[in-house]
Amino acid sequence: MLRIQTSHPAVAKTDILVLAAYEDKSAYNDPQLQELVDRAGDWPEFSGKSGDELIFYDLQGVKAKRVLILGLGKADKADRETMRKAAGKAVNRAVKASLTSMLICLPEPGRQVDTGADSAEPMMEGAVLANYRFDLYKKEKRHKPLKTIWFYSDFLSEDGARSISEKTWAICQGTLMARDWVNMPPNEKRPAGFARSIAKAAGKEPLEVIILDAGDLKKNRMRALLSVASGSSSRPQMVVLDYRPESWEKTIALVGKGVTFDSGGINLKSASGLEGMKLDMAGAAAVSAALVSAARTGFNQRLIGVIPLVENMPSGTAYRPGDIIKTASGKTVEIGNTDAEGRMILADALDYAVRQYSPDVVIDVATLTGACIVALGEKIAGVFSRDSQLSDLIVKSGQKTHERCWAMPLAEDYRELLKSDFADIKNAGKNRWAGAIAAALFLSEFVGETRWAHIDIAGPAYASKAGDYCTAGGTGFGVRLLMDAIEKL
Ligand code: BES
Ligand code: ZN
Ligand code: ZN
Numbered sequence: 001m002l003r004i005q006t007s008h009p010a011v012a013k014t015d016i017l018v019l020a021a022y023e024d025k026s027a028y029n030d031p032q033l034q035e036l037v038d039r040a041g042d043w044p045e046f047s048g049k050s051g052d053e054l055i056f057y058d059l060q061g062v063k064a065k066r067v068l069i070l071g072l073g074k075a076d077k078a079d080r081e082t083m084r085k086a087a088g089k090a091v092n093r094a095v096k097a098s099l100t101s102m103l104i105c106l107p108e109p110g111r112q113v114d115t116g117a118d119s120a121e122p123m124m125e126g127a128v129l130a131n132y133r134f135d136l137y138k139k140e141k142r143h144k145p146l147k148t149i150w151f152y153s154d155f156l157s158e159d160g161a162r163s164i165s166e167k168t169w170a171i172c173q174g175t176l177m178a179r180d181w182v183n184m185p186p187n188e189k190r191p192a193g194f195a196r197s198i199a200k201a202a203g204k205e206p207l208e209v210i211i212l213d214a215g216d217l218k219k220n221r222m223r224a225l226l227s228v229a230s231g232s233s234s235r236p237q238m239v240v241l242d243y244r245p246e247s248w249e250k251t252i253a254l255v256g257k258g259v260t261f262d263s264g265g266i267n268l269k270s271a272s273g274l275e276g277m278k279l280d281m282a283g284a285a286a287v288s289a290a291l292v293s294a295a296r297t298g299f300n301q302r303l304i305g306v307i308p309l310v311e312n313m314p315s316g317t318a319y320r321p322g323d324i325i326k327t328a329s330g331k332t333v334e335i336g337n338t339d340a341e342g343r344m345i346l347a348d349a350l351d352y353a354v355r356q357y358s359p360d361v362v363i364d365v366a367t368l369t370g371a372c373i374v375a376l377g378e379k380i381a382g383v384f385s386r387d388s389q390l391s392d393l394i395v396k397s398g399q400k401t402h403e404r405c406w407a408m409p410l411a412e413d414y415r416e417l418l419k420s421d422f423a424d425i426k427n428a429g430k431n432r433w434a435g436a437i438a439a440a441l442f443l444s445e446f447v448g449e450t451r452w453a454h455i456d457i458a459g460p461a462y463a464s465k466a467g468d469y470c471t472a473g474g475t476g477f478g479v480r481l482l483m484d485a486i487e488k489l
Helices: 031-041 080-096 117-130 158-183 191-203 214-219 223-229 277-296 342-357 370-376 388-401 412-418 435-444 479-488
Strands: 002-004 016-022 053-057 066-073 101-105 148-152 208-212 237-243 251-256 258-262 302-312 324-326 332-334 361-366 381-385 405-407 451-456
Touching: 002 117, 002 158, 016 031, 016 080, 031 053, 031 066, 066 080, 080 101, 080 117, 101 117, 117 148, 117 158, 158 191, 158 277, 158 479, 191 208, 191 237, 191 258, 191 277, 191 302, 214 223, 214 237, 223 302, 223 324, 223 342, 237 277, 251 277, 251 342, 251 479, 258 277, 258 342, 277 302, 277 361, 277 479, 302 342, 342 361, 342 435, 361 479, 370 381, 370 435, 381 388, 381 435, 388 405, 388 451, 388 479, 412 435, 435 451
Parallel strands: 002 148, 016 066, 016 101, 101 148, 251 302, 251 361, 258 302, 361 451, 381 405
Antiparallel strands: 053 066, 208 237, 237 302, 324 332, 381 451
16 A cells, blocks of 8 residues: 655654665755765765665664665666666565565655656655565465555655555556466466456446457457467457546557467477466556556546457367468468467457547557567567657657667568468468567558557566566566556557
């Protein structure tokens, strides 16, 4: 829980009081707080550098038993990410020490940012996101999250701080919800179960939930989606979330890849390739959670979430390389590789989103290609769009939220990578060159003239090791990014 502290931090009953220090500027107007920070500077091991930490126990004049001072570095270098990481470090330390409450005194913003909110919001994000553990399947819960995180500000009004905390909380809960879904084992999130879980979360908000089952998908001629699902004993589903505020000017559709386990199908992945393929629904998780968060924060445009859910498995009923499948759009696809399944389900889902809702903008989010990880690594997503204004906007949101995105080319002449001798298009070409671009070009066939962007999150959806505010595993990447981007559309 996030709370705003109104009485002075020195008299607060909390397990740990956290203060921040710049190397070259005071962080607090309040002389009593700044005096505590200055005391840390008396110790040679603390100079306020980013990453520096010093802890005092039983300080006179402070009710909290522990006072932790965090370095933020030089004020003109300290950006939002510095704030997130500092708050995350503090929370991790407290969680490891089995503490239950913390009070963070928000430092005045550094010179990189212009408003107080720019220090409050990322500090709150870092704290909430770090206060997460996925231990549902462990008997012994080693590290329990903090029960309450309090914030105190000597530069924001109480109402201002409270409204920032409420919005940040709602958005970060979306990120944590997406992490939970990604971390869930694949035997526990098969399409029908995952659809129910999304419906349950969405049902608590002003969202209309429509679940299309295999019969509905057949009626809609979504043979691309159905063919991917055909190898699995779990039947496919498509969840549609519809958020309608009282009035709106724009309709934005978000589409998320939901492959609850990607074995590769008949083109079975290698042992190392199979590992971790429960992450292949991270796009679906991000889109579902973003809709829930947007509804909770009272977003002012119409928002549609289209979430196709399938399991990609090899079996006697599975689709094969060489199959030709007629998609809902009418275009035929020759299967070059059954492991290129994400673009198949997205073909039908994008077509559905565009035709049913005529959105002004459609953005899809997908763990689509290993090639995108080769290009940009584990921390950066690829953005593909014919509309550079739209990709710029997404890249900017990525800079702000630190869910980083890099614009990749949608080179028209690369379409030849997808040429088929027998069908309109092939789902995977002969070679692996430009794999991420080829996949994006494939998707572009199914959005018509609609303003569209594709975000390949194959790298950043999952962290192989823990960071300052994210445990190893699902990262919830995309929720904060989408929330920021849709506000700017
Ligand atoms: N789900 C994978 C992409 C992926 C790989 C995500 C690693 C996260 C980590 C996708 O369905 C896939 O298998 N893509 C193939 C496409 C190829 C067969 C054209 C790939 O990237 O190798
Ligand atoms: Zn695949
Ligand atoms: Zn996949």
